[in-house]
Amino acid sequence: MRIIIYTGKGGVGKTSVAAATAVRLAKHGLRTIVMSTDAAHSLADSLDMTLGGEPVQAAERLWAQEVDSVRQTEKHWGAVQSWLTGFMGWAKLDDLATEEMLVFPGMEELFSLMELKRHAISGEYDAIVVDCAPTGETLRLLSYPSVLGWWVNKIFPFERRLVKLARPVAKVVAGGLELPDDNVMGSVESFVRELEQLQTWIMNRDITSVRIVVNPEKMVISEARRAFTHLNLYGFNTDAIVINRFLPPEASGSYWAQWRRIHDKYEEEIRDSFSPLPIFRIPLMESEVVGLPMLERIGDAAFDGTDVYAVLHCDNTRTVRKEGGRYVMELALPFVEKEQLQLHQRGEELTVQAGPYKRKLHMPKPLLGRPIASAKFADGKLILRFGEREQASGEEGELGR
Incomplete structure (x- = not known):
């Protein structure tokens, strides 16, 4: 169908x-x-x-x-x-x-x-x-x-x-x-x-x-x-x-x-x-x-x-891969400026805000407990690199902070 x-x-x-x-x-x-x-x-x-x-x-x-x-x-x-x-x-x-x-x-x-x-x-x-x-x-x-x-x-x-x-x-x-x-x-x-x-x-x-x-x-x-x-x-x-x-x-x-x-x-x-x-x-x-x-x-x-x-x-709007021993998530966000993006990670959830739009993403199993180590936005893609597993904590802010 x-x-x-x-x-x-x-x-x-x-x-x-x-x-x-x-x-x-x-x-x-x-x-x-x-x-x-x-x-x-x-x-x-x-x-x-x-x-x-x-x-x-x-x-x-x-x-x-x-x-x-x-x-x-x-x-x-x-x-x-x-x-x-x-x-x-x-x-x-x-x-x-x-x-x-x-x-x-x-x-x-x-x-x-x-x-x-x-x-x-x-x-x-x-x-x-x-x-x-x-x-x-x-x-x-x-x-x-x-x-x-x-x-x-x-x-x-x-x-x-x-x-x-x-x-x-x-x-x-x-x-x-x-x-x-x-x-x-x-x-x-x-x-x-x-x-x-x-x-x-x-x-x-x-x-x-x-x-x-x-x-x-x-x-x-x-x-x-x-x-x-x-x-x-x-x-x-x-x-x-x-x-x-x-x-x-x-x-x-x-x-x-x-x-x-x-x-x-x-x-x-x-x-x-x-x-x-x-x-x-x-x-x-x-x-x-x-x-x-x-x-x-x-x-x-x-x-x-x-x-x-x-x-x-x-097209896959969200992909997760392993690169150099670290997990990387990519989100396709066309027509967005870097200044419009905000992230908030808490426990199993990652909140992404792109201008007036906001979505709560449930983290895939490989990323559970891993904090965001770095965030980059280029060519309409938000690229998140995750660190080693540790006790979950909240992190939020604009890209580049």
Whole structure:
């Protein structure tokens, strides 16, 4: 089975590219589903058909779905919402405005992504194409399993025991306030465990890859670079860049001449920035891209002669090797300046911060108990050399300290 996740800055046309990819896969005989997890769905508009919260057949071997975030929230968060509703009533905050507080920001999109796991384990499809939310939301969603998994494993057991001990006392002291019971706490833990299972699918480089859709524009390229850095930091495999809506040779004349020069300039910049990733081009069409025939056209234009089902590129974003009797770890962090990097080593964990992005890495077994002896950043790679095993201690700071 294959999972292809499309992301990109809002408005670049990632929905059209995702749908076109799905149409092409189905045309080549693969049972394919294209699903939108974006809160502002546009997949139905792209396919020119009505979609809902369950898969709808769009063509032979092709299904489509706009995930119903409300239904998914009730499914995965119902017990927690019930407790929060009771808490709001106890606090006399049970008005309509407080309903928006029952789901934390970003969680609805995350619940939508859980549909990916359901389809992956069902065995009903050969390929799953995901039209994700714009870049920022996508990156937050894809990093949640790591963050929440760490919280459940490290902090949650203590909180759960504390709540259990405090529940009888709190009800008396607080005038009837019910602390979360085992059903609520179990619901939270179960959800996070499901997220961890989802992560095993999306982190498997033989199954899942991310493709970034860009337009030949300065702001779009800048955001794509930031996205690529984040995806590398979290270990996701980006296997292609798709340039959408470049001006074709047919767009000639004095009015388009300057735009042609701008597009040529930025296409060269995209190739320089993301090489050796495969880069595909989709021209600006003479009419809007709506319906299966137009989606088939742009799929042919982008991927002619390419096995779109294949993993098109794979780089190890993190490697560990032995060199001169010492262990060395390399992390690929493109488009980052040395001054933006910070490290924090404590016990089994290594926290790497690259600008606004931060990830906790669990150290592989050979590195456990070994302190960082030196750190170097060159050519988009963070190179860490580890010393001999000793009692674990915390070390943190910027590179070069």
